[in-house]
Amino acid sequence: MSERDKLDFEKMLAFHTAPTLLGVKCANLFAVKQSDYRLSELERFFKSQPQFGGLKLRFLCRCKNRVLAYVYCEQLLSAWLSESGVAAFLESCGYAGEMTIDEKLSLLESRISCGSFPHEIGIFLGYPLDDVLGFIENKGENCLFCGFWKVYSEPERARRTFEKYVYCRSFLCNKIAGGLDLYRAMATFKEEKR
Numbered sequence: 001m002s003e004r005d006k007l008d009f010e011k012m013l014a015f016h017t018a019p020t021l022l023g024v025k026c027a028n029l030f031a032v033k034q035s036d037y038r039l040s041e042l043e044r045f046f047k048s049q050p051q052f053g054g055l056k057l058r059f060l061c062r063c064k065n066r067v068l069a070y071v072y073c074e075q076l077l078s079a080w081l082s083e084s085g086v087a088a089f090l091e092s093c094g095y096a097g098e099m100t101i102d103e104k105l106s107l108l109e110s111r112i113s114c115g116s117f118p119h120e121i122g123i124f125l126g127y128p129l130d131d132v133l134g135f136i137e138n139k140g141e142n143c144l145f146c147g148f149w150k151v152y153s154e155p156e157r158a159r160r161t162f163e164k165y166v167y168c169r170s171f172l173c174n175k176i177a178g179g180l181d182l183y184r185a186m187a188t189f190k191e192e193k194r
Contacts, residue, residue: 009038010182013045014172017071019165021055021172021182022189026080026126027072034065042069058105063114070124074101077124085129093120122149130154 019025032039046057054075061068078101080086087097095104104124111118122132127149134143134152143150147162168189175185 005037006181007176009041009045010176011173012038013042013071014176014182014185015169016069018168018172020071020073021186022168023073023076024164024168025073026076027070027124029060029068029070029121029125031066032069034062034067039067039069046071058109060105060109061112061114068112070105072124076126077101080126081123083129086123089129089132090120090123093118095120125149128153128158131158 014021016030017028020028032042042057046055054073056072056074058070058072059067060070081090081101081104090104091097095107099107108118108120108124112121119132119136122135123129130153131149131151135150138152140150143152144155145151145158147158148165149158151158171189172182172185175188176182180188
């Protein structure tokens, strides 16, 4: 991979997954074209980086033209899915409490088809339960506002969360544009956070 390709790859990953890479969000989902060289690079990247401790990649759907890449922090996702209200909602959707993260993701994967997502996808992306329920009850209409997801409750909390996500993206993308590689940019964030 050329230096230019490496830079493009790291910018793409930072843009789409910064909150998860920086430990602020449990997961991100984004599409990559089947023909994109970065698809194989994504797999290689997550398999070869032990310093990413706890960050994983899974392809949830492979369609004719694209692949849905799901990047998640196993520890954060596990904690989120174990919260009582979230766990009860997932059980009502068929995700047994004793299922492992991998088993839950396999079930989620089986329910995704090109262009169609089960409502519980929001939970697997760390969206607030009330907003996921609001989306279901309102059939995606009547939200208070839309940002990284459609907000149905606690708009100020959602705005603050969206600001954190934008900050994470800006931080990583700016550090990469300034010459740091993705790993050093992530380390810089953790150092500044102390």
